[in-house]
Amino acid sequence: MTQSHRRAGTSRRPFPSSIASSIPSSVRPLAAFARTAVLAGFPLCTTLAFAQAADAPEQSLPSVTVSAKQEVDIGPQLQKKASGGALGSRSQLDTPFSTTVVTGEDLADRQVTKVGDVFFNDASVSDNSNGNNAWASYTTVRGLQLDWRNAYKINGMPFIAYGITMPYEQLEQVELLKGASGFMYGFGNPGGTVNYVTKKPTDKFTASVELGYRSSHVWTEHIDVGGRAGPNDMFGYRLNLTHEEGKPANAIGINRNTVSLGLDARITRDLTWTFDSIYQDRNTWGATPSFYLGSLAGTQLPGVISGRGGLYAGPDTHFYSNLQVYQTGLRYTLNPDWTVSTTYSFSKQARSRNESTFFLADAAGNYSSSRYDGAENQQFSNWTTMVEGKFRTGPFRHELVAGLSWQKQIDRYTSNFYNNFSLASGNLNGPYTGIHYSDTVFQKYRAGDTEQKSAFVSDTMHLTDKWSVLAGVRVTNYDQGSYTGTGVGDTNYKKNGLLTPTAAIMFKPMPSTTLYASYVESFDGGGVVASNYLNAGQGLTPAKSRQYEVGAKTDQGFWTGTAALFRIERRSEFSRDNGAGVLPSFVQDGKSVYQGLELAASSRIGSQWEVGGSTMFLHTEYTEGDTNIGNRVAGAPNFMLTGRVAYRIPFVPGLKVGVDGKYTGPMKADAANNLNLGGYTVFNLGATYNTRVAGKDLTLRAALTNLTNKRYWGFQYENYAQPADPRAISLSAKIAY
Template structure:
């Protein structure tokens, strides 16, 4: 559709529905009648009364623990619904959990840092920390199609027992849209600053005898010029199928294919050769003086999963599933190696290609039974997973020029190489797991779980290495108390083992596979869900083997030595005042330091803020039925940029506005939605990774119009 027609279509829908042109619009898939009016209609972090809250009654996947309501899970968790994602016009990972103070945004939706996110000061592992429908995929460089998601779940802390290998930051699980019981059809047209247009189609329903077969098809096309890149062109299709083969046997299939191409994306800013003690003045997050059309990040994602579930009887079920995913990446991206506070830099270019693939099979038995006065909820299973990494052996990495942050970059390097990708490393995991939640009394219960893993890591290029260990035990224990049915007090302990990281390009030990790291977590928490309010609180301590970067002669080396400690408290709550108002907020106070055995002992851990605060207010306008408006904000405290603590990025606050308006037009459900991000256009340095920074996202607007047929 030509852009002038797309703009006209948005304006026409706004006028016909009585929504002022130029006012923040919004989008949603819910009808505007009945209960739909009480659904989300909020902002960039305020969605609706029901969809922007803590969602403690919703079930979340917890891996080896099966599926449990957040209220009954003895770990800190967060769920963000698809409606909330749509209301807030989320386009990158860092915005998904914008209202969770435990989460720090390190991401950029258009460059290779798109999957970087910190939880409790720990960055989530792009190799093992991301799942789709509970099954693994490689997230590096991938921005997923959020409009295809039913919800996004976050398990904070150590996931060792639940999922096996992963860093102690946590697990992000994307849940794709599933077949609907009745026919669903919707079309959505969107605009995002600076000039990106999108079209999204959503179809679902059931067919066949007795509605035996279910389907859900989503397709999105996105194209244009974002504020922090020269161009984006994306096509995504996802398909969800199920078949009720018998009353008790169900087959499922889910797939995603995405081809995403961006050019002239925002570079990263490194500090390996930095000579001053304070950072350069903040710069705009618009592409402006930075990357040109010679740079690109092209990715393809393929994911296929299939499974069977058999309900043996009301108390017992057995399931099995298999998944395969493959990610291809071609990146020609600069890193600006900052030299001084005046903003001078060396332009370091990386022109490379990689792919990763992961296959996983899992079988699980879930059931309930009693022994005397004790009730048991058991889960047991087997899992196999293999990841293969391939990197090019003829890419380019080197300095192509110099520049200054406050002047246009004129350096160019166009790709001219046919990449030869070779096997760099592989990791194989085989595990058995079992857990039992024992109901001791009506109020007290105890959970005990154990995962036993055999794993093998092999590195091939540039150095041949291997690490094999059998019988690695990662346990979990939890004690739970319910003072009332709608509240849970818990104490939990869990251990985890994470694979050694693959050292990035630009390091002296680039592409080497480091040794596995063990971690421990202790957590004490409470969750409560009442009619007018919901609240959670957690006190935690995480002990992790330290991995850090040291610099000699301006060239970094990644090392492992000693321990890093993360301890703190996190709070979250939602309060509903009458039918119009909803207030939400969260806070995290975090104390981190490198412990004995590390050369940076007693320093704060790089990338971990001491304080984060987030809040939102949403208001349903009584004299305009279907209209909800809202505002939210998030303060992120200062961050040490490196392990030596010689550089610090200052704290910053970002505010967002948004609105959703739902109505009926010509017998169709119409939803208009808008979000205005970074209302005050605050400029700041955001942390990406140790010794890496990025400019904060500038002020931008997003508009969508959705019609449900």
């Protein structure tokens, strides 16, 4: 990495004649050179010093070292800030929990198209998602499936992520807070919280146009424009537009249109207004279906099959989704130590889906299929006000965060829908013959309301320059109602004063290293059972989960490393089989425990090489309940390993190539531990080339996912599996103005 310096305001006048006449004749050639250098724009003092040094060889110049920190692009980005909800925004290095930040540039280099690929290089995260059907947001962290109702945020504000594939080319970064987050964000699954950060206005004008191609035949166009306008650059803007259309590798059609807009106004020196929005219509056809294992005779799964689109679904199947997000806020700086902010967010999501589920009957691949054809939608309103400040009490420094939050979620489900459990039967080795085209105008009823009102406060107290402690608590009033549309079976759960505390102690032996121990509680579960279960619409009762974690983080410039030892205790939730050809029920029963060790590191080797990797060792167990005690938790692998290598080609400036790989260990497909899913390894290749053409920045990217076209049965949900996405290539060209 290079660094240049320029002295502003330097005069370019030639030497005065009095100075020139006083220079000895033996030095006048150097003086002439100095005069020419000054006319060319070099500072006079620097040029005279050079001439004097050249005339006095017996004096040696003092050594000057110019250096700049070389960040490691691969691995933990510990200096990057991440939203911590009620903790405020702080760097990963100063956060006493395990976190991951994936930059927008990394997403672009790897040509990410679904949430499971976002965290491909994090061994704590396993992919259960399919970017083209209702399972788009299914992801497992530390062996726990993330909650699509509460685990996903946009700019720190909640939204319903069910079936949503985000426009990753329009994101600044994606943040993952692993483990329970009750204090930070309120109710949610203890697996973790994903926060999508949209692109913000830029201080200088920027504009880019990008054209992309993805197999088997998808074309993408993307425009990104940002900058500032008005008196004193008062107003900022960032506009992104994307159109995507064609045939993906694991479906037969996609059409997507996305627009995101970010605005801000520096109303005064201390007061800033912001606005962020996303509007996306995303429609897919013929996506690979899901495979239900609960009706399988015996314990042997059929041989793995291809996940290529069109094999088991035709143009009659579809998944249509619409996402709308609107956020606005004010931030006021009272003084350098205190700020007050308030933010309101409204989001709504609608989906219409005509999708198949195959009920596997035996190891030979025989199946019966069901077809669900219906529609659902949700909306989410959230308002949060926070105050953040720094103060002292005697010798102790404090960082205080306090606030109030209100949120309301409304679920609407289809009251009339097509749900055929015997649409077609067949064998995986033959073509699928089931056909059903939608012909119904769906009517929806209000299936559920969930409201949370909370107050939170945390204090990070610095006892010395090295020792600090964190204490925080959130108090929540929770009100949940679920309705059947008929009035029969309606339920309501309401409880006030629910406490979710957190505490941590941190030790920094040096500014670049943090050792910590933390504890946090959370209420998970709740909400309404999704429509793909027999007990759809049933209200679920929230329950408390607990997490204990001890960890270390260090950033030494040319290498970084993290380690975390954790234990999570939560109530068990899983699907229960109701017999062949019948949808399962979603039940809450007993308790499960997750204990594990996470390790991650990355390093820059010389100026060309970067290497990184991570691993997770995990032990899970059902410890309480009517059944399954002592069994491993479904979908939780015992071991995962990732590795990544990048190389900058020295004789082709701007060209970087890389390869990454991920091993996912064997896991149990069901809570009864009757079905095993084998381990598998996936490799990806990538290349990025940065250059300039006609004065414009040109970036060329290529990515090859699932390099070996590996086939495997991947865990999707308890008793559900999916075939691997087939090999696919992505190419893009971006010109920045």
